[in-house]
Amino acid sequence: MIYDRPSLQDTYGNYIDGAFVEPVDGEYFDNPSPIDGETYCQVARSSDADVERALDAAHAAKADWGRVPASERAQILNAIADITEENLEYLARVDTVDNGKPIRETLNADLPLVVDHFRYFAGVIRAEEGSMAELDSDTVAMHVPEPLGVVGQIIPWNFPLLMAAWKIAPALAAGNCTVVKPAEQTPVSIMEWLRLVDEADVLPDGVLNVVQGYGPEVGKPLAQSDRIAKVAFTGETTTGRLVMQYASENLTRVTMELGGKSPNVFFESVQNADGSFWDKALEGAAMFALNQGEVCTCPSRILVQESIADAFTEAVVERVKNITVGHPLDSETQVGAQASNDQYKKIQNYFEVGREEGAEVLTGGEVAEGVAVAAGGDGEPADKGYYIKPTIFRGHNKMRVFQEEIFGPVTSLTTFKDVDEAIEISNDTLYGLGAGVWTRDAHELYRVPRAIEAGRVWVNCYHLYPAHAAFGGYKKSGFGRENHKMMLDHYRQTKNMLVSYDEEPMGFF
Amino acid sequence: MPSSPPRVVATDDAKAVIDQLRERHGPLMFHQSGGCCDGSAPMCYEQGDFRLGTSDVYLGDLHDCPFYMARDQFEYWEHMQLTIDVEEGRGASFSLEIPLGVRFVVRSRLFSDDEYARLEPVEQAAS
Numbered sequence: 001m002i003y004d005r006p007s008l009q010d011t012y013g014n015y016i017d018g019a020f021v022e023p024v025d026g027e028y029f030d031n032p033s034p035i036d037g038e039t040y041c042q043v044a045r046s047s048d049a050d051v052e053r054a055l056d057a058a059h060a061a062k063a064d065w066g067r068v069p070a071s072e073r074a075q076i077l078n079a080i081a082d083i084t085e086e087n088l089e090y091l092a093r094v095d096t097v098d099n100g101k102p103i104r105e106t107l108n109a110d111l112p113l114v115v116d117h118f119r120y121f122a123g124v125i126r127a128e129e130g131s132m133a134e135l136d137s138d139t140v141a142m143h144v145p146e147p148l149g150v151v152g153q154i155i156p157w158n159f160p161l162l163m164a165a166w167k168i169a170p171a172l173a174a175g176n177c178t179v180v181k182p183a184e185q186t187p188v189s190i191m192e193w194l195r196l197v198d199e200a201d202v203l204p205d206g207v208l209n210v211v212q213g214y215g216p217e218v219g220k221p222l223a224q225s226d227r228i229a230k231v232a233f234t235g236e237t238t239t240g241r242l243v244m245q246y247a248s249e250n251l252t253r254v255t256m257e258l259g260g261k262s263p264n265v266f267f268e269s270v271q272n273a274d275g276s277f278w279d280k281a282l283e284g285a286a287m288f289a290l291n292q293g294e295v296c297t298c299p300s301r302i303l304v305q306e307s308i309a310d311a312f313t314e315a316v317v318e319r320v321k322n323i324t325v326g327h328p329l330d331s332e333t334q335v336g337a338q339a340s341n342d343q344y345k346k347i348q349n350y351f352e353v354g355r356e357e358g359a360e361v362l363t364g365g366e367v368a369e370g371v372a373v374a375a376g377g378d379g380e381p382a383d384k385g386y387y388i389k390p391t392i393f394r395g396h397n398k399m400r401v402f403q404e405e406i407f408g409p410v411t412s413l414t415t416f417k418d419v420d421e422a423i424e425i426s427n428d429t430l431y432g433l434g435a436g437v438w439t440r441d442a443h444e445l446y447r448v449p450r451a452i453e454a455g456r457v458w459v460n461c462y463h464l465y466p467a468h469a470a471f472g473g474y475k476k477s478g479f480g481r482e483n484h485k486m487m488l489d490h491y492r493q494t495k496n497m498l499v500s501y502d503e504e505p506m507g508f509f
Numbered sequence: 510m511p512s513s514p515p516r517v518v519a520t521d522d523a524k525a526v527i528d529q530l531r532e533r534h535g536p537l538m539f540h541q542s543g544g545c546c547d548g549s550a551p552m553c554y555e556q557g558d559f560r561l562g563t564s565d566v567y568l569g570d571l572h573d574c575p576f577y578m579a580r581d582q583f584e585y586w587e588h589m590q591l592t593i594d595v596e597e598g599r600g601a602s603f604s605l606e607i608p609l610g611v612r613f614v615v616r617s618r619l620f621s622d623d624e625y626a627r628l629e630p631v632e633q634a635a636s
Contacts (some may be wrong), residue, residue, distance in 0.1 A: 236548030259545025342598025
């Protein structure tokens with residue numbers, strides 16, 4: 001079935017101090033949907049003046065919000081989760097139009113995870129507590145977690161609502177006010193979500209502010225501001241370094257999530273028996289196509305043991321050939337549109353890089369023509385969306401398609417002889433965000449994931465993102481973690497109260 | 510011996526965008542990114558806005574703008590000539606061309622054996 005395309009506003013401004021406001025300069029940019037490549041609305045092209053306005057609102061709100069009891073903050077987060085859940089299908093459709101991802105993913109992954117994320121942080125903040133230590137009979141050290149105050153959060157475009165939730169939920173749970181900059185490719189779904197949250201009037205004004213616009217005009221002044229206590233960034237390495245450089249000017253705290261080139265490692269024992277686990281492993285190999293490959297942890301390298309390489313490769317290629325690329329609002333579609341034209345072109349450039357370096361195309365390697373999507377309301381097929389066929393290259397790990405994040409439905413397959421070589425190839429990368437290990441061998445099950453230098457190793461699974469599992473990078477993939485209650489400490493600082501109950505002077509002076 | 514072939518070149522479209530940006534922002538620099546989202550794309554900044562490190566290498570000038578890359582990334586790129594072009598689009602990064610509704614993109618081709626033999630080593634970007 002094809003879900004209805006939601007009718008959306010013609011223009012979107014900013015959300016500051018609990019109100020939807022126009023940008024100070026009154027400028028807007030055209031916003032196309034990747035589904036059909038056609039502009040369907042205008043979005044605020046904000047400037048540093050809007051960032052300052054948002055920071056004013058956040059600073060005005062921070063003292064009160066920081067004193068709101070955890071029980072009440074939890075209720076608010078739960079209310080946000082409920083609002084999201086009640087409007088799940090609508091928000092899924094908006095997210096699909098915004099980003100181009102298939103509706104079955106927004107319905108079954110992105111939005112349910114948003115809901116769960118708010119509920120998770122609503123839960124953990126209730127159970128959280130500081131500590132007290134008796135240093136001697138009259139002296140006590142209390143450790144009290146306190147919010148940072150006002151934080152800046154820069155959201156990527158690959159999961160517009162989910163990545164916003166990953167950042168907003170813990171920041172609010174920890175008692176901070178935030179200024180959020182959505183990605184300029186996907187500015188709409190967060191505004192529709194905010195409209196629902198705003199209508200329910202659950203959040204105090206100024207606690208959550210969203211400023212739309214371009215990176216150099218909004219992201220930069222936000223990251224450079226001396227009025228934020230922390231900046232959280234998800235993106236690529238050069239901008240990550242730049243954000244850290246800006247942050248260093250004010251000793252602002254930073255956390256960075258900068259992508260990866262995740263190995264998905266298949267040992268020979270996966271083939272020991274037919275049946276569901278073999279099937280699960282093949283599905284695991286095809287997971288590179290999830291979200292059109294626009295995932296920081298995309299399993300964009302398949303490493304398969306030589307002894308099973310032929311049969312495994314044949315089965316994976318067969319499975320990938322059967323992936324349906326199509327209209328993102330069609331419930332049958334498995335791979336939708338890439339999020340923007342420049343990504344679409346970049347992926348095509350990597351097809352050339354792969355071929356130039358001698359990688360063999362096992363399947364795909366070209367755009368998917370003829371995905372006819374009725375454009376912007378006129379009912380005519382546009383055939384302008386950004387559709388790419390899921391692609392498998394075969395080659396060796398020194399090739400650029402094995403080393404660089406393509407951010408498309410593209411993976412590169414190579415083989416290994418034994419455990420040592422599997423680990424060596426897995427770690428021969430600048431990055432260390434995700435990895436997958438597939439085996440029935442009890443020894444490999446523990447040793448290989450421990451030996452892989454990555455922050456998240458999926459063992460006999462892939463692409464699961466529960467709120468209760470820490471996510472973040474090793475090496476050039478960044479630092480700091482998202483998800484899990486440990487995330488709260490990236491949004492808090494520790495107050496130590498060192499208390500003496502002794503009436504007697506120390507006797508020094 | 511013939512001179513070293515350029516490691517990085519600009520298309521006419523890219524040159525036009527560089528000229529436009531230079532008029533507004535003054536001298537520019539490029540740094541090739543890696544990683545997710547807008548990774549693997551060249552970033553254009555005002556000269557000096559991005560702090561270079563000893564970990565970066567200088568590949569040459571792109572239409573009079575110095576072009577840099579992290580050394581560890583360059584190890585995988587050193588055998589290819591990079592052509593910087595522009596496409597319509599909207600990267601989410603701090604690259605200066607984004608408000609123009611275009612994005613710098615990089616195309617790559619293998620150097621021939623002859624060209625490769627003539628390449629001069631890259632210089633460290635900062636000391």
